[in-house]
Amino acid sequence: MNSVPLFDIKAVPKAELHVHVEGTLEPGMLLDFARRNDVAIPYRSMNDILSAYRFSDLQSFLEIYWAGLTVLRTERDFYELTRAYLTRAREDNVVHAEIYVTPADHTERGVPFDAVMDGISAAYADARLQRDITGGVILCVRRHKPVEEAFAAIEAARRWRDGVVALGLGGPEKGYPPGPFDEVFARARALGWKTTAHAGEEGPPDYVTEAIDRLRVDRIDHGVQCEADPALMRRLADEGTPLTVCPLSNVALQIFPDLQHHNLRRLLHAGLCVTVNSDDPAYFGGHVNENFVRAAAALGLTAEEQLTLADNSLKAAFMDETRRQDYRRVIRDIRAPLHTGHLHDD
Numbered sequence: 001m002n003s004v005p006l007f008d009i010k011a012v013p014k015a016e017l018h019v020h021v022e023g024t025l026e027p028g029m030l031l032d033f034a035r036r037n038d039v040a041i042p043y044r045s046m047n048d049i050l051s052a053y054r055f056s057d058l059q060s061f062l063e064i065y066w067a068g069l070t071v072l073r074t075e076r077d078f079y080e081l082t083r084a085y086l087t088r089a090r091e092d093n094v095v096h097a098e099i100y101v102t103p104a105d106h107t108e109r110g111v112p113f114d115a116v117m118d119g120i121s122a123a124y125a126d127a128r129l130q131r132d133i134t135g136g137v138i139l140c141v142r143r144h145k146p147v148e149e150a151f152a153a154i155e156a157a158r159r160w161r162d163g164v165v166a167l168g169l170g171g172p173e174k175g176y177p178p179g180p181f182d183e184v185f186a187r188a189r190a191l192g193w194k195t196t197a198h199a200g201e202e203g204p205p206d207y208v209t210e211a212i213d214r215l216r217v218d219r220i221d222h223g224v225q226c227e228a229d230p231a232l233m234r235r236l237a238d239e240g241t242p243l244t245v246c247p248l249s250n251v252a253l254q255i256f257p258d259l260q261h262h263n264l265r266r267l268l269h270a271g272l273c274v275t276v277n278s279d280d281p282a283y284f285g286g287h288v289n290e291n292f293v294r295a296a297a298a299l300g301l302t303a304e305e306q307l308t309l310a311d312n313s314l315k316a317a318f319m320d321e322t323r324r325q326d327y328r329r330v331i332r333d334i335r336a337p338l339h340t341g342h343l344h345d346d
């Protein structure tokens with residue numbers, strides 16, 4: 001008799017809520033796009049690229065990531081990049097994906113706003129039909145730039161309203177609290193948009209509090225630093241504010257020394273609505289299922305805990321209600337035999 005649990009995260013439908021499309025640019029694609037668009041890059045081979053991908057903190061990563069995204073120039077590039085991500089995500093049983101894109105990182109290099117948004121929107125339209133995956137763009141505004149840039153991005157993006165699921169805040173965190181963006185976020189809310197912000201990734205718990213109180217966000221991206229503030233932890237649990245946690249990203253950027261020291265399980269047990277995401281999978285070593293599998297192995301996450309994490313992603317998604325309930329029912333059906341002991345291979 002064998003009692004190895006038959007649990008495979010691939011069988012579990014899930015939403016990915018925190019992934020930067022520019023961070024899905026795999027090294028092979030980066031080299032191809034550089035060649036196709038005649039963009040000079042500091043790498044000649046995959047090995048050059050892979051040896052550059054060692055980071056000491058968020059800033060050291062962002063510098064490499066900003067250099068990499070300069071190879072993206074045309075609508076076709078954004079289409080192919082997004083299509084490749086959505087195809088890969090569907091293999092992980094992602095049924096709904098909300099991808100961050102930062103148009104200002106591209107428009108400041110002369111890439112038209114339309115090329116970014118049209119390319120991504122076309123990839124979503126095809127993926128919806130061909131792969132039954134839904135979602136859309138989280139319009140990312142840059143916290144280290146003037147708020148005027150953010151207001152302009154919102155106005156420019158209104159033409160793609162059907163494809164934009166939310167406004168988000170990203171970029172270097174330390175020294176850039178979210179508060180100054182309060183009116184930007186109020187504008188998004190007035191347009192009926194959902195909102196989210198990176199906070200408490202490497203910045204202090206106060207930034208999480210500020211994002212909730214001043215930006216009035218629906219979700220927090222990362223948020224792992226909240227543990228240093230027990231009152232904030234209780235508040236996040238009581239208010240059910242979802243955290244889009246990215247375990248492999250946090251280790252790659254040395255926020256935790258390794259996955260064994262990640263606080264994901266503690267946050268879950270404190271009653272927070274924690275989700276698992278990839279952030280920048282081409283840079284941090286894995287897509288969403290890899291994040292689940294590696295975190296589960298390092299932290300001893302049970303099947304029950306992993307199902308809760310996946311269910312939280314559906315609860316926290318900005319998605320169609322019927323579709324949400326359909327997939328939450330699938331998770332309930334996977335969960336049921338756990339309680340009757342039939343999951344074991346005996």
Ligand SMILES: Nc1ncnc2[nH]cnc12
Pocket residue numbers: 020023058065170171172198201249279280
């Ligand atoms: N982890 C991260 N934090 C802030 N901004 C980002 N842009 C891409 N990845 C990011």
Ligand SMILES: [Zn+2]
Pocket residue numbers: 018020170198221279
């Ligand atoms: Zn991020």
